[in-house]
Every structure is written in structure tokens, then in C-alpha cells.
Amino acid sequence: AARLESSKSFAKAVMEKWGIPTASYETFNDPQKAITYLEELNTFPTVLKADGLAAGKGVYICQDRSEAMSALHDLMVTKVFGDAGTILVVEEFLAGWELSAFAFSDGETTSSLVAACDYKRIGEGDTGPNTGGMGAFSPPKIWDEALMGQIENLVIKPIVQAMKTDHQPFVGTIFAGMMITDKGPKVVEFNCRLGDPETQVILPLMKNDILDVFTNCVNGQLEDINVEWGKDASVAVVLASGGYPSGYATGYRIDGLDELTDSVNVFHAGTKLNSEGKIVTDGGRVLAVNTLGKSIGEASETAYEYIKRINFDDMYYRKDIAK
DSSP: OTHHHHOHHHHHHHHHHHTOOBOOEEEESOHHHHHHHHHHOOOOSEEEEESSOOTTOOEEEESSHHHHHHHHIIIIIIOTTGGGGSSEEEEEOOOSEEEEEEEEEESSOBOOOEEEEEOOEEETTTEEEEOSOSEEEESOTTOOHHHHHHHIIIIIHHHHHHHHHTTOOOEEEEEEEEEEETTEEEEEEEESSOOTTTHHHHGGGBOSOHHHHHHHHHTTOGGGSOOOBOSSEEEEEEEEETTTTSOOOOOOBOBSGGGOOTTSEEEESSEEEOTTSOEEEOSSEEEEEEEEESSHHHHHHHHHHHHTTOBOTTEEOOSOTTO
């Protein structure tokens, strides 16, 4: 079932078979046939994707034929992502509101949904290179019972039923990357895990013990537990090392963590204890600061107030998360 994430062509074929809404697409394992297809393609922008896992970097949004040919060369000829680019997926470009929808499944039953939006670019205004994620918020501004019901009935329940019918039951976390288009919600991709930094905004909203949820998933008893999500808004801002996602220095002492209160969650990522027992930086994305509020604006404002108390050399963060 995890092939839903590890092979985009597999996921697309399952969605096509079961009528799950997604972008129209073609797949190629012969570079020359892919080149011929792109030479005849007249619709841009278009999207080229490596079939396999590429650390989140195997997707190219191509504005014209020249960019598409360059991306094809990277993926199938130069093989910048190795065997992940052996099969190429060429996909219709979708415009709309992007969000991530999450649910749990025991292979048959699915839980209630929760959704979040993340910020992938390093710079304010969604500029600069992609990162692992510079912040997130939940719920999305367009999230309501109607949209949740659409995604549940058009995407989540059908994909679980599809995998069960194909004797590959999906047990765990379903992460559906969605684009809400003017023709309704469409799947961009499936992941078989929680996301980062989406997890840092959705788990503080969960009213259950997540261990109980996972245990019931594994034991095929998800129907015995009511997965509940709080009504608060949740925002997380990532504090990164200056220079990320390119080169950056590490080993800088992090000050201010002792001054934070229980009303803020600080999730450690690129940190470690040095020889003196002090917390220092040890990666590109260092910390994620999460707070809750009655609205997205309130939660965002509170998060940035707490960030003022934290300091390390070369600290960088976006100042427009959930703004």
C-alpha cells in the first residue's frame, strides 16, 4: 500500500481505475517517447514528476517546452534522482487552493479528517528555492464541513476501499495532497505518513492519545475510537539555520528556550546537546514554534511573539506564516 507514495505512476493508475479525481497524465519509461510527447504538447505550464522517491524534489513545474525538456533531461537522462526517474509522469497543471488532508485507517474504516496548509519556499511571498517546509497552519481558510465531506467521500474512503479490494490494505496515516480547483478537489499526490511541518500543527489539535489511535489502526479496530480534533487554530513557524536549504553552519548555542511557557510547543529538529550539555543547532531546520488561538491570525501573532525570545547565530525564519 505504501506504493501510493513511492510510485506516482502506481498511485495515478489506482486513482484512474477507481475514479478518484486527479490531474490528467501520461507515463513514460522511454526518454525518446517522452521527448516526442513534449514536442507535440501545447498546454503549459505542465508538470513533470519522477515516479519514485526523490526527497520531495522530483517535481518540476514547467512554464514552457524548453523547461519541460530540461526537466526531462534531468530526470531520465542525467538521472539526478537515480532510479526514481526511470519512469516519468507528465501531468496536467492544476490551479487552485492547495492543502493537505489527513486521516487514519485500519485498512477498512477511516477516521475523521483534519487539514493543514504548509509553506515550502524559503522566502517571504513564496519566493526562492523549495525546502522541507518553513511553516504551516490549520485549518485552511477554505476548510468547512462541505469540503471535508467531499474529500472524505471522493478521495479518502475510495482509496482505502481500492487498496482493500486489491489485497493491499492501507493501515496507518493517509496524507492526501489536494488542489481545490474550480472543478472541485483533485489529488496532487498521496503520502503514507504524517507531514513535516504539518504534523506540528495538527497533533496539538488532536484530543485523543495518538498511541491509542495507532494501536486501533494496527488491530483493525479503528471503528471503536472516535478521533476528535479541537476547534482552535494552530500555527507553526520553522526556525532555520541561515543559508538553508543550501550550505549552513551548525553548532550555535540556542538561547531563550527556558523562558517559554507551557502555552507554546517547541518541536526540535536540527538540534543536539554539545559537550557542555547546551542545546545547539545541528541541521537546516532547527526548531518549529507552535501556538494555538481562536483564529489563525491570533495563533500566528502569538507564535511570533514567542519567537522573539529565542535566539541563535544566523537564525532565519519567514515572517509571513499564516499572515
